Structures are given as structure tokens and as C-alpha cells.
Amino acid sequence: MSIGNSPEDDRPSIGRALQQARIAAGLTVEEVSSSTRVRIPIVHAIEEDDFSRCGGDVYARGHIRNIARAVGIDPEPLVERYDGDHGGRPAPTPAAPLFEAERIRSEPRRPNWTAAMVAAIVAVIGFVGFTLFNGGDDKPSNTAQVAEGSKPGKTAAKPSTTKPAAPPVPSESAIAAAPRDKVTVKLGANQGKSWISVKDHNGRLLFDGLLLEGESKTFQDKERIDLVLGNAGAIELFVNGKKLQDRFEPGQVERLSYTKGDPEAG
Structure with a gap:
């Protein structure tokens, strides 16, 4: 020395x-x-x-x-x-955005499905009530046919024994019916681990770290989500409820940006 x-x-x-x-x-x-x-x-x-x-x-x-x-x-x-x-590490991620991102993952906006079901039930009840009020002496079988969309006729039809179809169950790949007024991005490491960096439209850092194989994270913003994927070939990507086809190679670094509507890579 x-x-x-x-x-x-x-x-x-x-x-x-x-x-x-x-x-x-x-x-x-x-x-x-x-x-x-x-x-x-x-x-x-x-x-x-x-x-x-x-x-x-x-x-x-x-x-x-x-x-x-x-x-x-x-x-x-x-x-x-x-x-x-190299100028030090970036500022630590605020606790609130991380908590919000994890809450989006664990509670996939089930209130939206409840509201949709309630609206559908109210619409059906209103339509049936309107038909019964205007149907006069029509038989119940004819009323049921009008409610299902067919024209009322004089010939009585047999009452339908088919039970109404159950409301659809949201799948995980749909990211819990992603709202149209926001951009929702889900990242899943299904082919290995990958370093990812996620920012919102203001450039605020939502996540910066390693996503291990089998893990997934979901992020949401009102305008835009910016991504940097390290090992992009390991990532399964869903944007606004739509799964994007694999098009990255293992070890490939990708910088992507997504907004509301049909996803397009930035």
C-alpha cells in the first residue's frame, strides 16, 4: 500500500x-x-x-x-x-403505493361484480314488471317468453323449466374485470425470476426488485404504467384484462409502457 x-x-x-x-x-x-x-x-x-x-x-x-x-x-x-x-440508490418506495398495489392483488375488485349483478337483476325485474303490467290477461308462459326476448303470441307455450344461467365467475387471467377508466397491469414470473421496475404516469416508483418464479404482482394507474423487465422471457403479462402473447426471449431487457384500452407496447 x-x-x-x-x-x-x-x-x-x-x-x-x-x-x-x-x-x-x-x-x-x-x-x-x-x-x-x-x-x-x-x-x-x-x-x-x-x-x-x-x-x-x-x-x-x-x-x-x-x-x-x-x-x-x-x-x-x-x-x-x-x-x-453511480449517484446512490433511488428514493425508497412510499408505503402507500406498495400497500395499494398489494391490495389490488389480494382483493380483485369484487364490488364491481356485485354492482353488475345487482344492476342486471334490477333490469330483469323492471322488465318483467313492465310486461306483467301491460300484458293484461296474458298467461304466465307468454310473459316469460317476452322477458327472454321473443314476441308475445296468442298460442300458449309450455312454461320453461330451464333455470337461469348463473352469473359468470371472473377468472384470474381477466385481472378481476379490469376497469376501463384505468390501466391495470399484472406481471407473473412463470418461467424463472426477473428484475422488474414499475412506475406510474407521474414517474413515481411503484416497485423495484426481484420477482421470483411463481410470484405475481398487479399494478394500477389512472393514465399509464411504465415497465422495465430484466429477464423478459420469464414474464407472463396481462394488460387491461388481456393476456399478451409471449414474444420476449430469456435474458432480454424490455422497456414497455401501457395506457387504458387495448394494450399496445410502448
Whole structure:
């Protein structure tokens, strides 16, 4: 160590520290890539302290953590050093937006279905009452036919024994009948884990972290949702109640934006 320098000046760089730990653990770059799902060119670039291929600070931090764990060292000092070199971490996510996002997931807007059922029942009762009032001496069988949409006739028909169809049960893929006046986005990691970043139309950060395989999160905003997907090929995506067809490859970084109505990738 040279005179006048602090001990921190002689520490290896982030990339050098990861490379030394990998070699000490007897691992190849290919083995680290396979265990972390970080592509081989990106692992090489990180070991050379080139983070430009990571797709942003969020993914650079995630790659540093994953590689550090794979080679058996503590990732937090390296992440702190990265934050110090790149302007620090973003402001922590406010508690209210996170709580609201989780509440959307656990309570899929069932009051909308209740309101729709009540409105339908009121409409049917009103229509039947109007028909009975104007039908005079018509038989009940004719009244039932008018209520179902057929024209009233003089010939009496047999009363229908078919029970009314039960109201439809909302499926999870419909994201609980997403309201038309908002944009609703659901992300599910069904092909592995992926780092995701989610912002609302004001640029406020709703989520920044790792979505593990089998987990899902739902987000909602009145105008727009902006996404950054790390391992985009692992993500199953629903927008405004519509499942989007898989079109991303594993390890692909995607930046997307969605608004109300029929989803279109930004």
C-alpha cells in the first residue's frame, strides 16, 4: 500500500472482486451465467467494470448481487460501492403505493361484480314488471317468453323449466374485470425470476426488485404504467384484462409502457 492512501484505495474494483472470487471458487463464466441467468457477455463486462450492458442501475445492482452470491461473497459492500460510484440508490418506495398495489392483488375488485349483478337483476325485474303490467290477461308462459326476448303470441307455450344461467365467475387471467377508466397491469414470473421496475404516469416508483418464479404482482394507474423487465422471457403479462402473447426471449431487457384500452407496447 502506498504512503498517504487509505486502505479503501487499494481494494479491488467491483468487477475485479467478483472475478477473483469466481476464480477462487473454481467456477467458469459459463457456470456463473447458468446459475444466475445473467448472460455470458454481461458477466464478462461486469468483471471488467463495464455496467453499460446491464440495462440500467436496477439491473446492475441485481446482477452484482446474483453473481456475488453465486461465487460465495457478500454482495452488499459491492452494491454500496456501486451506489457510491453511480449517484446512490433511488428514493425508497412510499408505503402507500406498495400497500395499494398489494391490495389490488389480494382483493380483485369484487364490488364491481356485485354492482353488475345487482344492476342486471334490477333490469330483469323492471322488465318483467313492465310486461306483467301491460300484458293484461296474458298467461304466465307468454310473459316469460317476452322477458327472454321473443314476441308475445296468442298460442300458449309450455312454461320453461330451464333455470337461469348463473352469473359468470371472473377468472384470474381477466385481472378481476379490469376497469376501463384505468390501466391495470399484472406481471407473473412463470418461467424463472426477473428484475422488474414499475412506475406510474407521474414517474413515481411503484416497485423495484426481484420477482421470483411463481410470484405475481398487479399494478394500477389512472393514465399509464411504465415497465422495465430484466429477464423478459420469464414474464407472463396481462394488460387491461388481456393476456399478451409471449414474444420476449430469456435474458432480454424490455422497456414497455401501457395506457387504458387495448394494450399496445410502448
